[in-house]
Amino acid sequence: MKNNTNLYKRHSKWYERLFFSTTTQIIIMTLVSAVFPAFLMWGSYFFVVPKDTQLNSFLGVIVSNALALIILRMLLKFPGDRSSGFIISAILSCYSVLFVLFFIFRLDYSIVFLMISLLFSLAYAFVGYFLGRRWIIPKIALVPVGKALYLLETTQATWFVIENPEAVEKRRYNMIVADLYASELSPEWQKFLANCVLAGVPVYNAKQVEESLTGRVRIRHMYENQLGSLLPSPVYSLIKRFIDVVAVLFVMPIVLPIMLITAIIIKLESKGGALFIQKRVGKGGKEFNIYKFRSMAHDSEKDGAKFASASDMRVTRVGKFIRKTRIDELPQFFNVLKGDMSLIGPRPEQKVFVDQFEKSIPFYNYRHIVRPGISGWAQVMQGYTADVEDTQIKVEFDFYYIKHFSLWLDVLIVFKTIKTMLTGFGAR
Incomplete structure (x- = not known):
């Protein structure tokens, strides 16, 4: 069983984790859309004695890009749109706010630099989106008992059904999903899931995963989800x-x-x-x-x-x-x-x-x-x-x-x- 559970990787490879971390993304985007355009327009002298107009524009771009990436990181936790248009709208919104703030506080800025930086930011977003599409759709292993079978109708994930706990396919998955309350969950399946947890493999209940993938909460009986847990802040x-x-x-x-x-x-x-x-x-x-x-x-x-x-x-x-x-x-x-x-x-x-x-x-x-x-x-x-x-x-x-x-x-x-x-x- 230990050999089987080791086939499931909770985390991506180290270079995937590094590339998709928020800090790394902010650093790369700063280099691409702020440092590089500044060097092209103003040369190395900018990094020694920058003018107020240049410095305001440079710092504004860095803050806008960081804010856009943080917003995307938070919003992508919710189910729904994963298209490039959604990512672009977040970047455009942050740059729009930057223009409004410059106008309200009467700060000097370079419109040419901001527009060039915006184009570089959008280009970086496009490249990152197309390179990262393979990781956007989760790969989920499913234990085919109880209500977990209904998840196969959900198209927001790629599903791999585990037919036998003793014969697990050699493949990397993001998680294992099972109906943990199903009466059909045999002792063999329970032992398999317990060993997966002990091995550090993420195991989730089918109802929880359905909610996170579809953006819907099903309540048909009080015992399924106490209404008190839905009280808004x-x-x-x-x-x-x-x-x-x-x-x-x-x-x-x-x-x-x-x-x-x-x-x-x-x-x-x-x-x-x-x-x-x-x-x-x-x-x-x-x-x-x-x-x-x-x-x-x-x-x-x-x-x-x-x-x-x-x-x-x-x-x-x-x-x-x-x-x-x-x-x-x-x-x-x-x-x-x-x-x-x-x-x-x-x-x-x-x-x-x-x-x-x-x-x-x-x-x-x-x-x-x-x-x-x-x-x-x-x-x-x-x-x-x-x-x-x-x-x-x-x-x-x-x-x-x-x-x-x-x-x-x-x-x-x-x-x-x-x-x-x-x-x-x-x-x-």
Whole structure:
């Protein structure tokens, strides 16, 4: 058995660990996108007696790159997008913040140096992404008993089924996964897993791995996951509220003209008000009025509330555009200022749907423990839901958000929301 467990390597080879460490990445990126461009533009004299403009630009690039790499390191812990576009968006965001800080504090900087450094940073990110793709998808050995078999349907990993604990294939894996509570887990399998742990091989329960790969938390019975473990942090709840208000006030000068133009176009296209006001269920199960730009005919719900469908005839021409780009959600910034909503959180539903889902979906109302959001984990991971089955999956995404309620997850959702706005993912 010892020979078998030694075939599983918990860690990568030393050069893989070195290359992918945050410190090493920061050093390499500093050399590539700060030191090298500085030498090309200003020569060796810069490193002896730099000018204020040069020094501000040089240090700003180093800080931006370090921040981008730290953000990526934190965000990549969560399931979801692993595309190069996601990595590029993080770098562009950090450089954008750098430009804003230079403007606010009236610091001198070299726009040419910053642009060259940005290009080098993006080139380094591309090279690192393509070289590291082989390590992005985990290689997982699976014990084929109990609920662990359901993991084979998950495409976020490469699976290798262990048919016999006495005959382990000679291959390197990132971890071993088993349903540790399965009645079918025989003494032979238990001994095998125990020996793996003693040998320093990582062994995880199937439910834990499923959550980390899919970004969903399944709760069907109380014993599977006590709801107390999903309580959101009260400290971050206060911080999040402060961030919401500051962020909305900051973007209002940009958003208000867009809202004004949108309202005028809606009024010109069809009769009825530009705004659509509707009762939704928010935090604690309390109802509130949600504001949206009207994207349907003014009498679209005269026969009662119902889900929008693909190619819904009730949606106007302008409505299709503002739904795809999410412009129809902009009036909800006022809901955020009022405290009814947050920028990030589970999407609020109408009371008629909430009552329906509470009868058919276990613990559905637990999603009301946090403020609903304009965008959320379920929206960027799943898109639009149109029936009870889709809503069951959406609730599992919402539970994951509540369980991992943090600044880093909110930042990831912001990045993915921007991608959603550009691609129109999930719009109806």
